[in-house]
Amino acid sequence: MNALSNDRRNNIEDVAREARVSTATVSRALRGMPNVAPSTRERVRKAARLLEYRADPTASRLASGRTNTVAMVVPILDGWYFATVMAGAEGVLTDRGYELLVFVAGDEEARSRLIMSSRLRGADGMILVDVALTEAEAGTLLQLGGPIVSVGMEFGGFTSVVVDDVEIGRSATQHLVDLGHIDIAILGGAGDDPLGYLVPDRRREGYRQALDKVGIARRAELTIDGTFSVRSGYETMQELLALRHPPTAVFSMSDEMAFGALKAIRDSGLSVPGDISVVGVDDHPMSWVMDLTTVQQKVAGHGALAGRLVLDQIEESHEPLRQEAETSLIIRGSTAPPR
Amino acid sequence: MNALSNDRRNNIEDVAREARVSTATVSRALRGMPNVAPSTRERVRKAARLLEYRADPTASRLASGRTNTVAMVVPILDGWYFATVMAGAEGVLTDRGYELLVFVAGDEEARSRLIMSSRLRGADGMILVDVALTEAEAGTLLQLGGPIVSVGMEFGGFTSVVVDDVEIGRSATQHLVDLGHIDIAILGGAGDDPLGYLVPDRRREGYRQALDKVGIARRAELTIDGTFSVRSGYETMQELLALRHPPTAVFSMSDEMAFGALKAIRDSGLSVPGDISVVGVDDHPMSWVMDLTTVQQKVAGHGALAGRLVLDQIEESHEPLRQEAETSLIIRGSTAPPR
DNA sequence: CTGAAAGCGCTTACAG
DNA sequence: CTGAAAGCGCTTACAG
Numbered sequence: 254m255n256a257l258s259n260d261r262r263n264n265i266e267d268v269a270r271e272a273r274v275s276t277a278t279v280s281r282a283l284r285g286m287p288n289v290a291p292s293t294r295e296r297v298r299k300a301a302r303l304l305e306y307r308a309d310p311t312a313s314r315l316a317s318g319r320t321n322t323v324a325m326v327v328p329i330l331d332g333w334y335f336a337t338v339m340a341g342a343e344g345v346l347t348d349r350g351y352e353l354l355v356f357v358a359g360d361e362e363a364r365s366r367l368i369m370s371s372r373l374r375g376a377d378g379m380i381l382v383d384v385a386l387t388e389a390e391a392g393t394l395l396q397l398g399g400p401i402v403s404v405g406m407e408f409g410g411f412t413s414v415v416v417d418d419v420e421i422g423r424s425a426t427q428h429l430v431d432l433g434h435i436d437i438a439i440l441g442g443a444g445d446d447p448l449g450y451l452v453p454d455r456r457r458e459g460y461r462q463a464l465d466k467v468g469i470a471r472r473a474e475l476t477i478d479g480t481f482s483v484r485s486g487y488e489t490m491q492e493l494l495a496l497r498h499p500p501t502a503v504f505s506m507s508d509e510m511a512f513g514a515l516k517a518i519r520d521s522g523l524s525v526p527g528d529i530s531v532v533g534v535d536d537h538p539m540s541w542v543m544d545l546t547t548v549q550q551k552v553a554g555h556g557a558l559a560g561r562l563v564l565d566q567i568e569e570s571h572e573p574l575r576q577e578a579e580t581s582l583i584i585r586g587s588t589a590p591p592r
Numbered sequence: 593m594n595a596l597s598n599d600r601r602n603n604i605e606d607v608a609r610e611a612r613v614s615t616a617t618v619s620r621a622l623r624g625m626p627n628v629a630p631s632t633r634e635r636v637r638k639a640a641r642l643l644e645y646r647a648d649p650t651a652s653r654l655a656s657g658r659t660n661t662v663a664m665v666v667p668i669l670d671g672w673y674f675a676t677v678m679a680g681a682e683g684v685l686t687d688r689g690y691e692l693l694v695f696v697a698g699d700e701e702a703r704s705r706l707i708m709s710s711r712l713r714g715a716d717g718m719i720l721v722d723v724a725l726t727e728a729e730a731g732t733l734l735q736l737g738g739p740i741v742s743v744g745m746e747f748g749g750f751t752s753v754v755v756d757d758v759e760i761g762r763s764a765t766q767h768l769v770d771l772g773h774i775d776i777a778i779l780g781g782a783g784d785d786p787l788g789y790l791v792p793d794r795r796r797e798g799y800r801q802a803l804d805k806v807g808i809a810r811r812a813e814l815t816i817d818g819t820f821s822v823r824s825g826y827e828t829m830q831e832l833l834a835l836r837h838p839p840t841a842v843f844s845m846s847d848e849m850a851f852g853a854l855k856a857i858r859d860s861g862l863s864v865p866g867d868i869s870v871v872g873v874d875d876h877p878m879s880w881v882m883d884l885t886t887v888q889q890k891v892a893g894h895g896a897l898a899g900r901l902v903l904d905q906i907e908e909s910h911e912p913l914r915q916e917a918e919t920s921l922i923i924r925g926s927t928a929p930p931r
Numbered sequence: 932c933t934g935a936a937a938g939c940g941c942t943t944a945c946a947g
Numbered sequence: 948c949t950g951a952a953a954g955c956g957c958t959t960a961c962a963g
Contacts, residue, residue: 264956275934280958288932305735307710311653312956315939320650322693331679331892333672340670343696352711353694354661357682371646372691396644483881516881539878542822542855553670603940614950619942627948651940654955 263304271300283308322352323563324376326367326384328359333509333537334552338382338404341556349564351377358384368393378563380404380556381411385450400566402559406450412566412573414559416580418452421548422459424582425504425532428546430467433590434502434530437464438475440489440514441506453478456506456534475500479510486513494521501591502530508537508547515543515587526589536583544586551578602643610639622647661691662902663715665706665723667698672848672876673891677721677743680895688903690716697723707732717902719743719895720750724789739905741898745789751905751912753898755919757791760887761798763921764843764871767885769806772929773841773869776803777814779828779853780845792817795845795873814839818849825852833860840868840930847872847879847886854882854926865928875922883925890917 268283269276274293282289282297289297300306314320323346327335343353354376358364368390373379374397383405386394391408394401403413422439429437439460442453457476464471477492479485486505493499494517505511511533518529525531533540536549555578565571607622608615613632621628621636628636639645653659662685666674682692693715697703707729712718713736722744725733730747733740742752761778768776778799781792796815803810816831818824825844832838833856844850850872857868864870872879875888894917904910 265958266956276957277935277959278933281933284958290932293932307713309654309956310710310714311650311659312939313958314650315648315654315941316956316958318939318958329679330682331672331676333670333675336672336675337670339694340668340696343669343694347696347702352714355678355682355692355694357679357686363686371649374646375649375691483877512878512881538822539851542851543881604942605940615940616942616951617949620949623942629948632948648940651955652942654957655940655942657942657955 262309263306265306265308267304268297268300268306271304272297280308320375320377321350322354322376323560323567324354324356324373324379325382326356326358326364326379327382328357328384330355330357334535335382337552338556338559341553341558342380342560343556345557345560345564351564365390373397378402378567380559380563381406382556382559383450400563402563402566404555404559405452407575410573412562412571412575414555414562414576414578416550416555416578418455419459419462421534421550421580422456422461422504422506423463424459424580425456425534425548426460426463428532428582428584428588429502429504429530430463430469432502432530432588434500435469435591436472436475436498436500436502437469438477438493438500438503439506440477440479440486440493440503440510442481443478453506460504472498481507481510483509483513483516486510487517488513490514490517491521494518494523500529502588503532505531505533508533508535508540508545511545511547511587512537512539512543515545525587528592530588530591532588540583540585546585546588547583549581549583554578601648602645604645604647606643607636607639607645610643611636619647659714659716660689661693661715662899662906663693663695663712663718664721665695665697665703665718666721667696667723669694669696673874674721676891677895677898680892680897681719681899682895684896684899684903690903704729712736717741717906719898719902720745721898722789739902741902741905743894743898744791746914749912751901751910751914753894753901753915753917755889755894755917757794758798758801760873760889760919761795761800761843761845762802763798763919764795764873764887765799765802767871767921767923767927768841768843768869769802769808771841771869771927773839774808774930775811775814775837775839776808776841776843777816777832777839778843778845779816779818779825779832779849781820782817792845799843811837820846820849822848822852822855825849826856827852829853829856830860833857833862838868841927842868842870844870844872847874847876847884850884850886850926851876851878851882854884864926867931869927869930871927879922879924885924885927886922888920888922893917 265276265279268279279297282294346353358367378400381403395410401411403411407413477489479489505514511531518525533545533547536547540547604615604618608618618636621633685692695706697706717739720742734749740750742750746752816828818828844853850870857864872884872886875886879886
């Protein structure tokens with residue numbers, strides 16, 4: 254019995270019988286291969302239509318060795334960033350006749366279980382988005398032999414799509430410095446990630462460079478670790494507001510954190526940008542609504558690029574490479590000179 | 593050659609040889625089936641580990657007739673609602689050993705191409721989220737024989753997960769009426785959808801009922817059609833603000849539209865809820881940040897429910913049924929009595 | 932341009 | 948508890 258079917262479905266033999274040709278010819282005719290007489294092809298098509306025949310993808314895959322599927326692994330599904338990368342990738346996969354199989358590996362256990370399972374074998378290639386692999390896991394994956402594209406993280410041997418996170422941190426901070434701010438805080442992910450998620454460290458490095466360049470002494474209490482979430486932005490901002498000398502400007506490593514920070518500032522009775530300026534990273538759709546100055550990443554573009562890279566490698570096995578996507582500062586109303 | 597592999601992978605025969613048993617025993621031992629001697633099972637496991645054997649999912653599928661895959665069809669991927677439904681479904685699918693294959697059918701053409709293709713045959717069942725099918729398409733899908741669960745739309749023969757949209761419209765409007773508003777506008781999707789997307793009409797019906805109940809005369813110009821997006825909320829709100837007698841309260845059929853409306857109100861120099869109250873639908877994560885009063889839907893729960901329903905039917909073929917999920921009004925700071 | 936046949940790598944009655 | 952063998956439904960050299 255086939256997937257999605259209870260009653261018997263017509264198979265390639267039924268079509269062959271109906272069209273009075275061999276199954277080989279049916280296969281060739283229906284897939285538009287060359288070397289099929291036009292009249293034969295038409296006869297086969299008619300028979301297939303009559304019998305409502307659709308090739309069983311599973312059988313095609315087993316026989317051909319190609320699944321026409323790309324696996325995408327994300328830490329979560331319901332986050333703007335991941336959904337947007339996925340949407341970007343999906344577009345190119347569909348255009349090129351591939352399907353998208355989605356896996357969520359939210360924690361170490363799920364990730365390791367996924368990698369040890371046979372599930373990833375059901376795809377011709379894979380895209381990992383912000384998935385922090387251990388050395389051993391990367392090795393296991395590489396051993397599968399199919400192309401792997403990593404978005405957001407870099408691994409040796411994997412093709413990767415990244416942005417210049419140091420530059421992101423620098424340009425955001427520079428913007429605040431240019432406005433005249435001295436007490437500039439930074440909200441972001443935790444540093445020293447054991448799994449090598451370097452984005453927070455790099456953005457922080459850019460922040461440091463921008464401050465050091467103009468000789469602004471960094472105040473340690475203005476660097477606060479959190480997670481890239483609205484809630485965390487709210488809480489970390491509250492910590493900053495509780496300081497004896499709160500900052501006059503905040504660089505938030507993601508727009509979602511920035512949204513939380515904006516709320517915390519307003520909830521405390523202060524205004525943006527009057528009392529405190531805020532700059533984020535991403536250009537999340539809500540940033541326009543929130544009038545948030547931000548460093549734009551073209552996230553859907555990253556997904557599309559990852560899709561293109563993985564398909565190119567599936568189809569002609571290139572060398573792994575590193576692609577860097579552009580980012581740019583978008584100045585909106587959440588930033589202004591200090592009082 | 594297998595998916596994701598260039599060099600030859602070990603197959604079940606290699607493992608059988610190594611463990612000195614038949615392939616049938618390897619299959620049974622590795623899948624944890626009963627009637628395998630403990631010592632034999634251990635030997636097979638060891639051999640599999642040694643040879644880094646992982647069963648080829650494609651071959652398993654062809655032989656067993658089960659794909660262990662559920663297809664999910666959405667109109668777009670990068671929208672909060674769809675990503676959240678997907679996340680909810682993914683959780684239960686993964687827990688029960690199923691994989692998630694994602695298809696996007698954004699317009700009629702893509703939808704019809706998808707349905708006519710053999711791609712949906714690669715799954716044991718499917719979940720459609722807000723997919724507006726024609727009669728013919730629904731028939732084609734039903735003919736596939738596998739269970740189909742529709743989220744957000746109802747079709748005869750399909751199991752569906754819905755909410756009481758009339759009640760949503762009524763409770764949101766009632767809340768505004770209770771606050772003393774008379775000039776209450778409604779922003780939402782277009783009515784009279786040829787494809788039967790009834791949500792806008794039903795929410796509008798609830799709005800009417802709430803007004804009629806207390807005898808408030810409806811002003812036609814306060815009903816404006818748009819799409820469920822931030823941008824559309826912004827634009828339709830601008831239209832309302834341009835009226836000679838703008839409303840003092842707005843019921844927006846989605847939170848995202850409401851966000852756009854909030855921005856339009858503020859951009860015009862008015863305040864919320866001082867000048868205009870706004871209530872949305874969804875309880876989008878940003879609603880907390882925006883302090884938006886809204887009718888909450890447990891969207892991830894809808895996805896999880898859909899997942900459970902489709903799996904239950906795959907595993908024991910139930911009758912199609914209709915599940916109605918709860919909604920509830922969450923009062924925040926975007927609503928207040930009129931001036 | 933077409934067909935016969937092998938093969939893809941598993942699972943599953945069936946028999947013992 | 949285990950194995951031999953058929954079968955899942957296609958695709959693909961190979962031969963003609």
